[in-house]
Amino acid sequence: MGEITLQIDGKEVKASEGMTILEAAQSAGIYIPTLCHHEKLEPYGACRICTVEVETRGRTRLVASCLYPVEQGLVVRTRSEKIDRIRRVILELLLAHAPDSFILEDLAKEYGADRDRYEKEASFCILCGLCVRYCAEVKKKNAIGFVDRGIRREIAFIPEIAAKECWNCKECFPLCPTEYLQAAYVLTEALNPSHNVQD
């Protein structure tokens, strides 16, 4: 693994090849907000809150820092007017789902996001996919997955698997940034006759 030097917010940062900007920043103690990132899981790049600005070969563009691989001489800015604006809008969009999420509330303060800017949505889930990916990648059980696409996308427990695996695990619960997961699970449990029979 070759060593790479890049610049984040004006600070020289050393990183090794194959690392992402987010990992390099974290190793240097530079904070970048994340919602769908988890160190045990493959980078996902869905929430886009970790968007940063990079400058390569004279071009500036916005990238997801949890996915973008470090390059020698890369210049990264983690805050700018534009980045802050994008993070604010992303937070406002998510607050339409989960206005009382502590994690979102804290970030909203930082970026001046107004939780009432967009009309409220019925679901608390922000589809960060932490539960789905944790169950698939770490637990290898696939007891929960995504269904449908676009604005109809949602998470769902697969009753046959969930009835067997979830009761004694529930490791995904604390990962959920909006506590939607617990509600969804309780509901599945309640609706699932096979579990009741096993009891």
Next chain:
Amino acid sequence: MPRINSPAELEEYRKELLSKTASDKPTIAICSGTGCNASGSNEVAATLEEELEKQGLSGHVEIRRTGCHGFCERGPIVVIHPEGICYFQVEPKDVPEIVSKTIKDKEIIERLVYTDPITGEKIFYESEIPFYKNQVRLLLGSNAKIDPKSIDDYLAIGGYSALPKALVQMTPEQVLEEVKKSNLRGRGGGGFPTGRKWEESRKSPDPIKYVIVNADEGDPGAYMDRSLLEGNPHSVLEGLIIGGYAVGAHEGFIYVRQEYPLAVENVNLAIRMAEEYGFLGKDILGSGFDFTVKVHQGAGAFVSGESSALMTAIEGRVGEPRPKYIHTAVKGLWGKPSVLNNVETWANVPLIINNGAEWFAQYGTEGSKGTKSFSLVGKINNTGLVEVPMGMPLKDIIFKIGGGIRGGKKFKAVQTGGPSGGCLPDELLDLGVDFDELTKAGSMMGSGGMIVMDEDTCMVDVARYFIEFLTDESCGKCVPCREGMRQMLKILTDITKGKGKEGDIERLEELAEVLSEASLCALGRSAPNPFLTTLRYFRDEYEAHIKEKRCPALSCKELIAYYIDPEKCQACMICSRKCPAGAIVGGKNQIHVIDQEKCTKCGTCYEVCPPRFKAVKKISGEPVPEPIPEEARTIVRKRSKKNG
């Protein structure tokens, strides 16, 4: 059919084929593309076969079921060779006359030929019809000449001659160099230089590489790729094999939508035939190059047209885009270097190899070479598939080829590039259509959809329509695309319903920025384009909706009202009888009045009111005039002589 093992054997076989086909034997080409199929070309073909038999001409006349001829508006199309007599909107009942007059006596049936709507002139030959005359059909032209199910037909028009040239006479580097020199750019939308993509893959050290055809055409109203794949599948296949050779790939995939059953059928057949002839498989034409192709059918997801999503789908997983900070040309299908090009891009490759990069570059503009096909649809007279040199002004495509706007209406805008593109107004009609000019104007080439809109189209509603399409078709993985569009759709819907608020435009602009800057893939990044261009060129329409609750195009249902002008109403009762909501009050000799409470704004009264009265008005942004008092509604008519 014995396998063909060398270029010499191929040429021998081709000579044999050509000698067998007598050039003076009459051939009847029947368009069997999807458009003509829908308008009944199958029945015409069946009747034709019977009729030839009946009139004792079986075996003397050849019937060829070809791919799409392009002029879909006038289908089913029948062309009689060698003269090239072109008949439109042919029905089975016309067939006996075609056989007895045109085939037997060489007499032209004037009722079936093209009549120029302006001059009234009858035009007999395809090449002289304005729709075709103003095109350069390098790719689509062959559709009319061959039966897509016959590899021999393709060979007879010179098909598979670029293949031996590339594989035997040229090195992969030379093929690559030729494509680079031609400046061919990706026809799927982005316009990325094809040669550069190939080179990136070729240079990747991984020995396993893939080449892929993107036939997941999903833009509303677009069917160029479909028609090419249905009508001339071997041209795409030949390009793909050559591409594989240049890149160093031995395996190719054709990702085609399941919704295109004829394309799936024809391309599968083409692969089987090419395998049989030895154009696919081991040691193709004795060159030592091995190459196989598989067809992968899509499962109906627009987003799978995005390169990384398409590759994920071929891998057997849900078609969701992956970040492409490392290009798919380096790390694509199963993590291997993969070149994905659109159907039309691949079909250009044999032409470039056969005729050379310089020949190709004579067509088009500085930055965009060659031709581009478009599906010309919407409120246009000549709906169909057209192919023009890059750089042709929009107005030539719309008016010279397309024959102008239907029903004598006024042109308002043309939407290019599908949901990722934008709407261009009449002041941009002089714009030369190429990759860069369209992008500069805020739209894009896309895969080549061209939807023409007239004065009755509401531009806010157009933006809403495309966003709605994409909220459905987005994979829903990243927040900007899923949530941003969800909110954009709500705001746009509100505006078209008269619930627009101060600040809506700013909110939409803010969302558009987040979508275009922070989305994971090109679907989200280009999704705001229909909104941004309609705002840029038709801002006044947004403002009229929001501030005055008025739809200038009189199209948004919630913002319009129908009203009967009492001065003009002749109490003919047609509208009151046709009104499905029973909302029209008034009887014989009683001026009709619309009960606004009951009216569902279906527009039936507006359509059925006799043009000589023109009493029903559509209004927006103004209060409906009070109905005249009941006692004033009686029409006193002069008694006609008959009754008096």
